[in-house]
Amino acid sequence: MAVMTYREALNMALREEMHRDPNVFVIGEEVGLYEGAYKVTQGLLKEFGAQRVVDTPIAESGFTGVGIGAAMAGLRPVVEMMTFNFALLALDQIVNSAAKMYYMSGGQFNVPIVIRGPGGPAAQLAAQHSQSMETYFYHVPGLKVVRPTTPMDAKGLLKSSIRDDNPVIFIESETLYNVKGEVPEDPDFLIPLGKAIVRREGTDVTVIAYMGMMYRAMEAAEELEKEGISVELVDPRTLRPMDTETIIKSVRKTHRVVVVEAGAGFAGMGSEIAASVTEQAFDDLDAPVERVTGANAPMPYARNLEKLKTPSKDWIVAAVRRVCNANGS
Amino acid sequence: MAVTKVVMPKLSDAMESGKIIKWLKKEGDRIQGGDILAEVETDKADVEMEAFGAGVLRKILVPAGETAAIGALIGVIAEPGDDIGALVASAAVGGAGAGSGAQKTPLRAEPAPAPPTPAAPPASSPAPAIPTSAPAAPVARPAAVVSAPAAVPAGLGQGTPGARVKASPLAKKIAAQTGVDLRLIQGSGPGGRIIRRDVEAAGSSAAPAAAAALPAAVAGAEFEDVPLTQIRAAIARRMPLSKAPVPHFYVTSEVAMDQAWELREQLNALEGQPKISVNDLVIRACALALLTHPGVNASLQGDAIRVFHRVHIGIAVALEDGLITPVLRDCHAKPLAQIAVEARDLAERARNRKLRAQELSGATFSISNLGMYDVTEFSAIINPPEGAILAVGSVRRVPVVDETGLGVGRRMMLTISCDHRVMDGAMGARFLQDVKRLLEEPLRLLV
Numbered sequence: 114m115a116v117m118t119y120r121e122a123l124n125m126a127l128r129e130e131m132h133r134d135p136n137v138f139v140i141g142e143e144v145g146l147y148e149g150a151y152k153v154t155q156g157l158l159k160e161f162g163a164q165r166v167v168d169t170p171i172a173e174s175g176f177t178g179v180g181i182g183a184a185m186a187g188l189r190p191v192v193e194m195m196t197f198n199f200a201l202l203a204l205d206q207i208v209n210s211a212a213k214m215y216y217m218s219g220g221q222f223n224v225p226i227v228i229r230g231p232g233g234p235a236a237q238l239a240a241q242h243s244q245s246m247e248t249y250f251y252h253v254p255g256l257k258v259v260r261p262t263t264p265m266d267a268k269g270l271l272k273s274s275i276r277d278d279n280p281v282i283f284i285e286s287e288t289l290y291n292v293k294g295e296v297p298e299d300p301d302f303l304i305p306l307g308k309a310i311v312r313r314e315g316t317d318v319t320v321i322a323y324m325g326m327m328y329r330a331m332e333a334a335e336e337l338e339k340e341g342i343s344v345e346l347v348d349p350r351t352l353r354p355m356d357t358e359t360i361i362k363s364v365r366k367t368h369r370v371v372v373v374e375a376g377a378g379f380a381g382m383g384s385e386i387a388a389s390v391t392e393q394a395f396d397d398l399d400a401p402v403e404r405v406t407g408a409n410a411p412m413p414y415a416r417n418l419e420k421l422k423t424p425s426k427d428w429i430v431a432a433v434r435r436v437c438n439a440n441g442s
Numbered sequence: 443m444a445v446t447k448v449v450m451p452k453l454s455d456a457m458e459s460g461k462i463i464k465w466l467k468k469e470g471d472r473i474q475g476g477d478i479l480a481e482v483e484t485d486k487a488d489v490e491m492e493a494f495g496a497g498v499l500r501k502i503l504v505p506a507g508e509t510a511a512i513g514a515l516i517g518v519i520a521e522p523g524d525d526i527g528a529l530v531a532s533a534a535v536g537g538a539g540a541g542s543g544a545q546k547t548p549l550r551a552e553p554a555p556a557p558p559t560p561a562a563p564p565a566s567s568p569a570p571a572i573p574t575s576a577p578a579a580p581v582a583r584p585a586a587v588v589s590a591p592a593a594v595p596a597g598l599g600q601g602t603p604g605a606r607v608k609a610s611p612l613a614k615k616i617a618a619q620t621g622v623d624l625r626l627i628q629g630s631g632p633g634g635r636i637i638r639r640d641v642e643a644a645g646s647s648a649a650p651a652a653a654a655a656l657p658a659a660v661a662g663a664e665f666e667d668v669p670l671t672q673i674r675a676a677i678a679r680r681m682p683l684s685k686a687p688v689p690h691f692y693v694t695s696e697v698a699m700d701q702a703w704e705l706r707e708q709l710n711a712l713e714g715q716p717k718i719s720v721n722d723l724v725i726r727a728c729a730l731a732l733l734t735h736p737g738v739n740a741s742l743q744g745d746a747i748r749v750f751h752r753v754h755i756g757i758a759v760a761l762e763d764g765l766i767t768p769v770l771r772d773c774h775a776k777p778l779a780q781i782a783v784e785a786r787d788l789a790e791r792a793r794n795r796k797l798r799a800q801e802l803s804g805a806t807f808s809i810s811n812l813g814m815y816d817v818t819e820f821s822a823i824i825n826p827p828e829g830a831i832l833a834v835g836s837v838r839r840v841p842v843v844d845e846t847g848l849g850v851g852r853r854m855m856l857t858i859s860c861d862h863r864v865m866d867g868a869m870g871a872r873f874l875q876d877v878k879r880l881l882e883e884p885l886r887l888l889v
Binding site: 368395396397398399400435438 | 610611612613614615630631632637638
């Protein structure tokens with residue numbers, strides 16, 4: 114194990130997979146000469162050359178389409194979105210081509226593409242650059258959606274995504290690129306898609322969160338521990354396919370659920386998880402599932418308002434107290 | 443093969459209707475004669491209901507939580523090929539009066555003759571009329587399907603109209619498993635929702651939790667209407683049937699309990715012997731005295747007085763929601779230790795509602811003891827058709843005067859209520875005198 118940043122873990126995953134499989138290549142804005150807007154592709158151009166590290170014009174729909182075509186032809190493109198908010202411009206390519214090609218060609222063409230880049234709220238990136246973009250993609254049959262929380266997950270999940278034979282939406286976070294953690298250097302280290310992880314064992318309530326929200330949930334769990342509330346933290350890691358088995362197992366143990374997501378709550382991941390829990394573990398619930406979500410508003414630029422829009426540790430603590438009926442009693 | 447009607451059985455003397463607590467078999471299960479089909483709450487206890495007849499439990503007509511009158515059809519056991527449509531349909535019509543008063547949704551019959559209108563979704567937009575375009579056969583199917591959900595609310599009812607219990611799904615599950623009655627619990631969750639900890643607290647200490655629950659419910663309101671439980675309803679129905687037609691008279695006597703107290707302490711100091719309570723001594727004394735006063739161990743039966751040769755004593759046991767009187771049989775033939783063991787077992791099972799039906803009937807005499815509540819004396823209401831009941835007060839330390847002067851003694855008041863149609867005052871007094879003598883010379887209880 115080595116301690117490295119989330120950014121370095123992604124870079125390592127790309128490098129290892131490009132060494133392992135000559136069909137893997139990187140394409141996107143500023144990925145080559147500039148080495149990536151967030152330096153995830155650092156050193157790759159020098160190491161693998163311009164044929165496998167392709168700089169593009171500012172044309173998301175175009176280079177995503179190039180990627181999809183390359184994938185249909187047998188390559189394994191990793192398409193970088195400078196931020197995932199820009200993927201909106203390529204939504205038709207992703208939803209109507211990448212996701213559906215395998216189905217509509219009767220299985221003749223699969224599309225082994227990874228579309229990656231940072232998404233979700235960061236620091237004063239305002240309304241257009243702070244969106245939790247996973248919501249747009251996990252609704253679509255044919256897409257896998259990954260949100261890695263730790264450097265280790267970033268490496269293991271990106272490598273699994275590149276090796277997957279179908280399109281994977283891989284959304285990182287600006288706020289996590291500098292987070293450090295232990296990462297196995299083994300080039301065969303993989304984390305399978307569709308497997309959640311219990312990050313903290315607890316007995317009183319299951320808190321489900323990912324990315325930045327998981328870090329806040331960890332702080333909340335520590336504070337609640339002092340009050341005698343034992344929090345179990347579950348990180349889905351892959352949002353689609355969702356590992357409901359791990360979630361339900363935890364619910365059967367704690368009987369209470371709080372789902373945390375940075376994005377707006379309406380029809381969000383929290384709603385989906387709440388529905389699954391109700392369907393599969395209704396008789397195990399001792400309280401309704403609570404959602405802690407971003408406010409239903411565009412992200413403000415002003416720092417004080419940004420704070421009010423985004424779930425904090427205190428919001429999570431309050432929600433846990435509510436489902437545990439620990440408020441004021 | 444034979445079709446077996448499953449009807450609400452008469453599980454106790456006074457039972458008029460029974461509430462299905464839960465079905466232990468579900469529709470489609472194969473049944474052998476003697477299998478336990480369901481648990482039924484009668485006016486006295488929760489009783490297991492046996493199947494008489496073999497086959498498949500084809501239909502459950504009275505879901506858990508609902509009440510049915512004695513003899514009402516509550517289910518059908520038959521072979522899979524048997525036609526039970528007519529039988530089920532007759533129950534849907536004829537059984538309507540059997541309910542507890544909860545809304546009685548027509549139970550769905552197999553052929554679903556009901557028009558689909560009540561369950562049809564409100565036509566907010568002119569939906570394409572399926573029947574005009576679809577062939578006839580598929581149309582019949584949706585009709586049968588829509589009628590099914592209409593029957594569901596009947597099963598969701600809590601048995602008492604307008605008293606929906608709010609409980610978490612987990613709390614409901616635990617309550618069903620442990621037999622805790624959610625209606626008796628005050629929830630501590632939001633809006634008074636019953637959550638797991640409430641059920642678990644009630645399950646571990648049923649009486650205190652329920653006792654605490656009722657006063658707590660009065661938050662600002664001037665009063666609340668607590669629905670009668672089955673057992674409370676039975677008491678309310680039966681006691682006027684005693685007090686009004688049965689002419690009671692009362693005889694009271696004070697018993698010196700000093701020796702009995704000392705004897706009891708000696709007995710309880712013996713290793714390996716069951717603990718003896720004051721009530722056990724009273725039971726034993728009554729059993730012996732009733733043998734010599736058979737006129738008190740008697741019952742009015744129309745034109746005759748039935749005098750019993752065996753002594754079966756009903757022992758009143760207080761529950762959180764009422765009173766129950768399990769019967770200790772053949773007390774006259776049982777030594778004190780056996781009476782102590784059996785009485786304790788009956789009382790414990792009474793509190794857990796685990797008595798069998800036959801343990802609740804057939805008493806020839808009853809004893810009600812409020813001694814643990816620091817009661818000097820009281821008089822009890824006779825439990826017909828018995829002829830008498832003895833009310834036992836506390837053993838008190840009181841000043842007494844004897845030959846040597848003023849001293850401290852233990853005294854207990856006994857009051858017998860007698861049915862004047864069966865016996866007279868002197869008869870009751872002589873019986874009480876003997877009970878007093880047996881307790882004051884307590885070695886007589888051991889021989």
